[in-house]
Amino acid sequence: MATIRDVAKQAGVSVATVSRVLNSNGYVNNETKKKVDEAIRQLNYKPNAVARSLYKKTSKTIGLIVPDIVNPFFPELARAVEDTAHKKGYNVFFCNTDENVEKEEHYLEILLQKYVDGVIVASNTLTAEKVKELNIPVVSIDRKITAEIPTVVVKNKEGAQKATSYLKEIGCERIAHLRGPHHIDNANERADGYLEEVGSAPWFQSSYIADGNYVMKTAIQATVELLERHPEIDGIFAANDVMAIGAVKAAHRIGKMVPEELAIIGFDGISMAEATTPELTTIAQPIYDMGTAVTDLLVKLIEKKPVERTFLELKVELIERESTRKQNNNKGGREHGAKDHSSRQY
Template structure:
């Protein structure tokens, strides 16, 4: 049976009110009393109720973290960094995988509010959820415009695809395709398409956009990529994420298209996983550790100083190109 506060009080030889005061650090108590209560809590493996703490006006030290899926290496690494940084500041996380399901995300938001989390970090791909305007909690967003009142942290998406397009051009490609979501809905990631389009215009080339949705399965993406490579004369492809870029490399290999001689490919994300297991891929590297630090620091600042007005609504971090075998043949 789960131990109760009264069990701690009995074991420590104090009143239940004293145990509550120790847990909530309320009023003066001798160190001897505190030590007895903490020792009883350890022996009984008693965990204070976060909701009960919130009713006393205390922080729950819980943060809700909402992302589409941690099966994606980028989100997995980002969530890991966020969790580590929050843990180092005595916070724990409640992780919610929202996928592309609005109702699921709404349910998670309601659950986080019910659990009285101190704040939320959201990197969701679902848009048009009005609840974000009504949560009444400090929220920071990664790469998504959830509300006019929620600050956004992102990497330099515009410069990222500009660098990728230039890299492919300098490698000799002239029929450069953009492989990603062509829909512009006001998010920072929309700038990836704009970075490609602006660079193509400067190079006086013809833009080619091949639509692939982030939520599509690898099988559907592979079919679409195969169609692109067999029915169009693409000698360069700018991908909006590394997993899609790897599918392009696989399709090219199956179709006997030589990379980088006949086809140049650049991805986007540059996670440690990709760099270790697919070092052949040229990619745009997002500063994952810096993104996590900024998300956590902004959120904690909002938690600690909720009454202060936001000084900045958008934070953009620099990216860099990691050149490898998918754009230039590099000697070992």
């Protein structure tokens, strides 16, 4: 493998001159620069990335830490982050923690060793103190850490209210909720939105809320138990699309027809929601916009550019599909929820 000394020898110049060409630092006349560039091409020289990052005080790389790569929301988010970072001249290190604190700390150490310029995190465990210790820009996506850390989220509570209200509008009279983990802010906000809509209803029982933990397998079992315990349930709001798909599978397993006997709505707007049978009605997050916004924010912080807002709360959108029946307040005359791709923004 060629070294910077080999390039200098081939071009007939000093190592310092090659360094100035590589780093665009200091004057080098055009003829000399051409000789160095030609030597680099002939020798297929690859500069040491770590050495250059130490010299330039930047590596043009960022880290992206997510809690669950199995959840389709995060790969879709990662795609937006990578696209945006690439356009801005940055590469992305992708890390999956599996909700494991030790893995998260391990990845943070590795990212620091790689001299990343900043980190995007979706974390339930990272503290403000830890972020301060990193001594590089950090932004949070999907989940809030503290008010001091720049964050991009969506209107979770409002979206949950709209999901539950929509189920009421189409005639559902007993609405259950598959909630996410209790230690995750957005899961609690979505549960709060559900309770705002039905918590004071005379029919409401706390046992209408089941823990799905944002996991399909868990949601299938939780839904089976819900429907066996409360056969009167005719609507389910699941706090993410993965659990909503699990609810559809559970209904099929016990012979409950969706949407004729049970309307189901999710939250996220992942692409998989259109591939299910029936297609899933959902409260869609602007996933790509979230990834773009959080990456823009991080790069501005890295490059010390002005940042107008450090907390972004984006709107969500109701997308009506086949897993909910068409709006009809006459319970006896419900129609099958045929495809309806109309949408409402909130």
